[in-house]
Amino acid sequence: MGRNSAHILVACVAGLIGLGLIMLASVGAFSPDNRGQTLFFLQRQGLWLAVGAGICVGLSRCDAKTLLHYAGWIFGIATVLVAFSLIPGLGKSVKGSARWIPLGPFAVQPGEILKLATVILAAGWVKWQGPRMKNAWYGLVLPFLILLVPVCLLVKQPDLGSAAFVLAATAVVLFVGGAPILPLVVLGCVGVAGVGLVAISMPERLDRLVSFMNPEAHRQGGGYQVTQALIALGSGGVRGVGLGQSIQKMFYLPEAHTDFIFPILGEELGLVATLGVVLVFLMVTLCGGYIAGHASDLSAMALGMGVTALVGMQAVANLGVVTGLLPPKGVGLPFISYGGSNLVLCLGAVGILLSLHREAKYPAEARQRRLVGGGQ
Amino acid sequence: MKPRNRVMGVTLGLALCFTIVSCRLIWIQLVNQESYRAEAIRSHTRGEAVPAQRGSILDVSGRVLAQSMPWIEVRLDGKLLAEEPRELPMLASLLGVSAEWLKGQADPENRYQKIAEGISVETEAKIRANKLRSVRLERKTIRNYPNGSETAQILGYVNLQEMNLAGIEKPLAVEVGEAGVEKSMDRYLRGVAGERRIIHDAIRREIPYFRLSDRPARDGYHVVLTVDQGIQHVVEREADALVEKYQPESVQIVVLRPSTGEVLGMTSRPTFDPNQRKTFEAGAVKDRPIADIYEPGSTFKIVTVAAGLNEGVVDLDSTFFCENGEMFYGGSSLKDHEAYGMLSLREIVAKSSNIGTAKVAIQLGEEKVYEYARLFGFGQKTQKGEGILPGEEGGLLRPTKKWSKLSITRIPMGYEVAATNLQMALAYGAIANGGKRMEPRIIKAVVDRDNRVVLQFLPKVVCQAIKPEAAAKMVEALRGVVSDQGTAEGAQVPGYEVAGKTGTAKKVVQGDYAKDKYRSSFIGFLPADKPEFLVSILVDEPKGKVYYGGLVAGPAFKNIATQVAEQLHLNREAVVARRGN
Numbered sequence: 001m002g003r004n005s006a007h008i009l010v011a012c013v014a015g016l017i018g019l020g021l022i023m024l025a026s027v028g029a030f031s032p033d034n035r036g037q038t039l040f041f042l043q044r045q046g047l048w049l050a051v052g053a054g055i056c057v058g059l060s061r062c063d064a065k066t067l068l069h070y071a072g073w074i075f076g077i078a079t080v081l082v083a084f085s086l087i088p089g090l091g092k093s094v095k096g097s098a099r100w101i102p103l104g105p106f107a108v109q110p111g112e113i114l115k116l117a118t119v120i121l122a123a124g125w126v127k128w129q130g131p132r133m134k135n136a137w138y139g140l141v142l143p144f145l146i147l148l149v150p151v152c153l154l155v156k157q158p159d160l161g162s163a164a165f166v167l168a169a170t171a172v173v174l175f176v177g178g179a180p181i182l183p184l185v186v187l188g189c190v191g192v193a194g195v196g197l198v199a200i201s202m203p204e205r206l207d208r209l210v211s212f213m214n215p216e217a218h219r220q221g222g223g224y225q226v227t228q229a230l231i232a233l234g235s236g237g238v239r240g241v242g243l244g245q246s247i248q249k250m251f252y253l254p255e256a257h258t259d260f261i262f263p264i265l266g267e268e269l270g271l272v273a274t275l276g277v278v279l280v281f282l283m284v285t286l287c288g289g290y291i292a293g294h295a296s297d298l299s300a301m302a303l304g305m306g307v308t309a310l311v312g313m314q315a316v317a318n319l320g321v322v323t324g325l326l327p328p329k330g331v332g333l334p335f336i337s338y339g340g341s342n343l344v345l346c347l348g349a350v351g352i353l354l355s356l357h358r359e360a361k362y363p364a365e366a367r368q369r370r371l372v373g374g375g376q
Numbered sequence: 377m378k379p380r381n382r383v384m385g386v387t388l389g390l391a392l393c394f395t396i397v398s399c400r401l402i403w404i405q406l407v408n409q410e411s412y413r414a415e416a417i418r419s420h421t422r423g424e425a426v427p428a429q430r431g432s433i434l435d436v437s438g439r440v441l442a443q444s445m446p447w448i449e450v451r452l453d454g455k456l457l458a459e460e461p462r463e464l465p466m467l468a469s470l471l472g473v474s475a476e477w478l479k480g481q482a483d484p485e486n487r488y489q490k491i492a493e494g495i496s497v498e499t500e501a502k503i504r505a506n507k508l509r510s511v512r513l514e515r516k517t518i519r520n521y522p523n524g525s526e527t528a529q530i531l532g533y534v535n536l537q538e539m540n541l542a543g544i545e546k547p548l549a550v551e552v553g554e555a556g557v558e559k560s561m562d563r564y565l566r567g568v569a570g571e572r573r574i575i576h577d578a579i580r581r582e583i584p585y586f587r588l589s590d591r592p593a594r595d596g597y598h599v600v601l602t603v604d605q606g607i608q609h610v611v612e613r614e615a616d617a618l619v620e621k622y623q624p625e626s627v628q629i630v631v632l633r634p635s636t637g638e639v640l641g642m643t644s645r646p647t648f649d650p651n652q653r654k655t656f657e658a659g660a661v662k663d664r665p666i667a668d669i670y671e672p673g674s675t676f677k678i679v680t681v682a683a684g685l686n687e688g689v690v691d692l693d694s695t696f697f698c699e700n701g702e703m704f705y706g707g708s709s710l711k712d713h714e715a716y717g718m719l720s721l722r723e724i725v726a727k728s729s730n731i732g733t734a735k736v737a738i739q740l741g742e743e744k745v746y747e748y749a750r751l752f753g754f755g756q757k758t759q760k761g762e763g764i765l766p767g768e769e770g771g772l773l774r775p776t777k778k779w780s781k782l783s784i785t786r787i788p789m790g791y792e793v794a795a796t797n798l799q800m801a802l803a804y805g806a807i808a809n810g811g812k813r814m815e816p817r818i819i820k821a822v823v824d825r826d827n828r829v830v831l832q833f834l835p836k837v838v839c840q841a842i843k844p845e846a847a848a849k850m851v852e853a854l855r856g857v858v859s860d861q862g863t864a865e866g867a868q869v870p871g872y873e874v875a876g877k878t879g880t881a882k883k884v885v886q887g888d889y890a891k892d893k894y895r896s897s898f899i900g901f902l903p904a905d906k907p908e909f910l911v912s913i914l915v916d917e918p919k920g921k922v923y924y925g926g927l928v929a930g931p932a933f934k935n936i937a938t939q940v941a942e943q944l945h946l947n948r949e950a951v952v953a954r955r956g957n
Binding site for chain 2: 230
């Protein structure tokens with residue numbers, strides 16, 4: 001792949017974003033949240049795209065070293081913002097979750113910023129600890145203890161999905177950074193058990209889990225969305241019913257513009273498009289992994305793999321949910337679902353990968369060429 | 377493990393996840409797509425019935441006797457009106473009521489309150505155009521009978537029935553004929569409901585872009601009756617006059633055209649108003665001229681006399697000794713209402729002598745009397761096949777082996793037999809029609825919405841009951857009835873020769889003939905030499921001193937015949953001129 005990895009990455013991301021905008025235009029008219037404007041989501045997403053592209057270019061211009069240098073600050077600010085969103089006067093609550101901080105007509109989800117900040121912090125941690133990463137205490141337990149603060153805040157929101165991603169992405173970074181494998185597996189098991197406990201303690205979550213196992217019996221409850229998502233995908237068949245011709249988006253499938261946009265894509269454009277999208281995500285992951293694998297040093301490698309995993313895992317989680325493989329969690333599909341903060345986060349991740357790419361050492365490369373940043 | 381291998385491990389892990397998702401997608405969208413598609417169709421589509429408008433019932437010249445009209449109900453949502461008070465004056469002015477009244481009606485608790493119904497289609501359009509939120513308009517259909525109780529028993533009435541159609545979840549309210557022409561012609565009047573298969577969104581609103589199929593309704597056909605509304609009106613008024621004058625138990629009048637058997641008018645009392653569904657009484661809905669059987673009395677004498685003439689055993693000038701008013705036969709006495717000596721056959725008919733008629737019958741024999749009674753249509757239903765009125769009775773005529781010794785003297789004068797008024801009218805119609813007995817016709821045709829004839833009911837001869845010469849003689853005898861020598865002097869119609877016969881039958885009360893309860897009847901037709909129409913009147917139990925058929929029903933015949941002759945534009949002068957020859 002060599003130098004082309006970045007080109008492929010940018011092309012894939014641009015394709016996903018373009019497809020996402022088309023789908024938002026398609027479903028936008030039928031959402032109860034569109035404030036009466038057919039293209040409301042498209043316009044909003046366009047604005048966020050501009051912001052995200054700027055951040056992407058900015059991060060791609062910025063050295064990984066500089067970024068890691070300010071890792072603590074970035075993480076600290078993100079944690080404070082998450083805390084802000086919980087304060088009734090400052091934060092905004094939608095459907096029982098205090099996840100937003102309103103900024104004029106827009107609202108920012110600090111949880112999304114925190115995801116990226118956590119990955120940066122963990123990569124920074126890898127850099128500071130150096131060889132001590134092999135020690136289970138310094139390489140694993142200590143960083144997770146630090147993370148306990150923002151994770152608890154996320155659980156309080158509640159935004160269990162983001163909390164899980166923060167932990168999982170950190171685990172990836174630490175794993176790549178040299179953390180011992182066995183304690184990591186143990187810690188992972190403890191984490192899963194913890195999630196299970198939290199789920200049982202929150203009846204609404206438990207219902208989601210149970211209904212996932214038997215969607216037919218929970219048609220009107222938690223299984224409803226998944227049932228409708230499967231109907232949308234299945235009725236699309238191989239070739240789809242045609243762009244804009246979805247019926248499931250006519251209020252059958254809730255959240256058709258955010259978490260459940262993929263089934264509408266499957267209904268309108270068919271298996272050809274859904275497999276295509278999965279393939280493109282796979283390409284993004286492979287490019288990210290390739291860039292990370294050839295990064296200049298260990299911390300950069302960890303950072304690259306961390307941001308790649310952040311995007312890839314979200315994609316997997318969303319696809320798993322909408323195809324009925326995983327319990328519903330409230331995770332958007334990166335680059336495609338409506339949601340400004342997540343789009344900015346994902347574009348930020350791409351920016352970091354492009355920045356790493358500039359300094360990467362690819363095999364069979366006599367001379368380093370400079371790639372112009374992805375945003376330009 | 378080298379860091380790069382760890383990176384590769386994580387990347388491959390993610391790649392594996394994507395592969396699993398891909399397999400799952402193939403499973404859903406390729407392997408199982410049909411079952412999901414079926415599920416989608418099941419939950420997205422629904423069938424909707426498109427109601428067909430019921431056809432109208434028209435009189436012979438196309439005047440509407442029954443029609444289905446849109447009926448619009450206005451329902452007020454008191455809660456929404458309270459939220460949007462500015463709609464109040466607008467609604468009040470549209471409905472033509474005062475705002476205060478409307479305000480008083482509005483109940484914030486009641487979200488489905490009927491405040492008006494039967495508003496015009498124009499008002500409905502205005503309300504819809506104004507998009508008033510607090511009002512809901514419901515379009516229903518109502519069967520309207522513009523003439524009220526006139527023709528009611530012929531037309532019958534409809535009921536709204538909820539019908540479940542295949543593939544359509546919501547039952548359709550259909551007007552179903554329950555009596556009269558509404559019932560017998562229901563399959564033509566009803567039409568065929570159409571069907572729309574639509575795709576709807578999750579809150580069940582149609583998505584018009586995706587309409588699957590649209591089969592329009594086929595509106596019901598119109599049914600054209602032989603009844604003439606003008607004649608019917610005359611008949612109805614006379615029935616009312618008879619009711620007022622005699623307070624009878626019931627009145628029946630039939631007007632028909634002897635040459636075709638077409639019923640021009642028919643009514644009975646008591647009656648009902650099909651527009652007022654709640655006021656129906658079982659007895660009033662009954663179409664008595666076809667559904668009530670009774671002992672006809674003297675009007676039945678024509679059977680015996682016509683049989684005698686047809687068989688050639690007697691002639692108009694044959695004379696019979698009428699036993700001075702009382703004849704003993706079979707151990708019982710038979711009386712005339714006056715003592716007669718020698719009477720010609722002509723006089724026997726004119727004066728309605730029971731004894732004379734009995735003697736003719738005895739001369740003919742039981743078998744012949746029975747045979748001619750059958751030929752004249754007694755003891756059997758007159759209508760066959762399609763286009764009939766429901767509920768007809770066939771009457772009673774026992775076969776000769778069940779006759780008693782006395783029957784041969786009783787049956788010729790209209791006792792021990794029972795017939796409907798329509799049967800009597802048709803028997804007289806046969807005489808008026810040169811001996812040809814016609815099937816009755818109440819329905820002329822079925823036409824579609826573009827006035828093309830779908831089905832036509834042509835006149836039909838049932839049989840030649842008697843020879844034309846015999847019929848002519850019979851008419852001559854009947855002309856004697858409506859003369860100063862006959863029993864129905866009052867039935868004379870100025871300008872026309874009338875032929876007819878009176879009947880005054882004692883009613884049976886608790887198994888025996890009552891002394892003071894009678895059925896008075898008159899059946900006549902004109903012009904006698906070329907009959908255009910026939911009127912049969914029956915007054916059941918006239919109260920007061922007058923009860924003879926000639927005195928009760930005779931004048932009523934005159935009233936009706938005079939007006940009907942005018943309605944049919946019969947040429948008076950021509951008749952008079954012919955008489956002069």
